[in-house]
Amino acid sequence: MSRNYGQYCGLARALDVVGDRWNLLIVRQLLIAPARYRQLADGLPGIATNLLAERLRDLEKHGVIERRLDENGANVRYALTAWGAQLREPIESLIRWSAPLMMPGPGGNHFRADWLVVALPALLAAREPIEHTTTVGIATEGGMVQILATPSNTTVSSHDGRKLDAVITADPPWILGLAAGALTLDNVRDVVHIDGDEAAIQRVFGGPIGRTSAATE
Amino acid sequence: MSRNYGQYCGLARALDVVGDRWNLLIVRQLLIAPARYRQLADGLPGIATNLLAERLRDLEKHGVIERRLDENGANVRYALTAWGAQLREPIESLIRWSAPLMMPGPGGNHFRADWLVVALPALLAAREPIEHTTTVGIATEGGMVQILATPSNTTVSSHDGRKLDAVITADPPWILGLAAGALTLDNVRDVVHIDGDEAAIQRVFGGPIGRTSAATE
DNA sequence: CCGCATCCTCATGGATACTG
């Protein structure tokens, strides 16, 4: 049972709902994709099973997530509600804010490639749109994700097997450093491996960082 | 001592720093202005003094806040570091997300007018810039804040005594509803009181809501 | 197996008293 701050303040009321330990990480997992209980537990290393169950109940009660049944009426699957999905903005903001904390590297922490599906759009949102549609793969320990960048938008998802313009193989900190704009391709040339069209990687990661903390224009 | 998630994920590392109870609310207070220990305790109703002291130590250790001494070398004052101040973005996002939670009203919760200094810019950030420089006061139980809106930016601060184009007196939910765009001035005309130039209020709160969750254009 | 519920232990939070 979540403890309330008892303050009539937007931040306090938001934290009354999602401020409890694990809550925002559960939302992160569901931003990747709707998931079964077991998938959530796997994607949240360290969570106790009773806590996961309790948090899911709380989040459902507050309208952040919902249980969905598949066609045959069994097999619950957890998914974000429309309101819960709007947590993407604060979560992406926190991810951008945390960039300095990521630069030192993993240091024994758990890592899952699909976390990049949330992190990369957050960091790449700072970029100017690219001119030519480009598809690149990011291969790290634990899996491959793909970036589909068009002039109008950029999406990141698990690799679906399609042919890509280029694939960059690298440890996660280098990828995040590139995405955050803290590193250039030249900086990391000898610790990454690129297959395919290097110019494609350059288009995705090399563009100017156009976004400031103020609104554009 | 804050417990760590042990995940190499930007969100998890951000929460390792600011995810502990009270931490983001302390940052909220310091976004209003640098403050003394006592001012913080007053602005955070419900916090225990040992927790406030411990959180301030943690946040300082992580580089989110710093202790500043005034000229004569005594009297510490807590303030955000440059990095800590960048938490304004995630905090404003959470405030926008929480708008549905604010509509039911305070219901016995604590309220401080200076919390509006953080909340109103977050909600008004969705507006198109106004055409004519306008200054309005918001008088609620517990104090008055002022909005200084120019074509280039909008700031909210505690009232400094200057002459204002208009003052609107209303309970907080009406103000937040107006700022969030959930209410119009016509909706609340008989529960608020306006002194001065009503058109000024209309310019600040009546403008079109231009911002969507996607980036502009 | 999956999706939890129970039980137990210990770390953390909260209220209040107290001190330099």
Place this chain on the structure above:
DNA sequence: CAGTATCCATGAGGATGCGG
């Protein structure tokens, strides 16, 4: 004023059990 110290209540984490 600006915190410590103390004590109690609550929540987190881990192991295990259990029905479907």
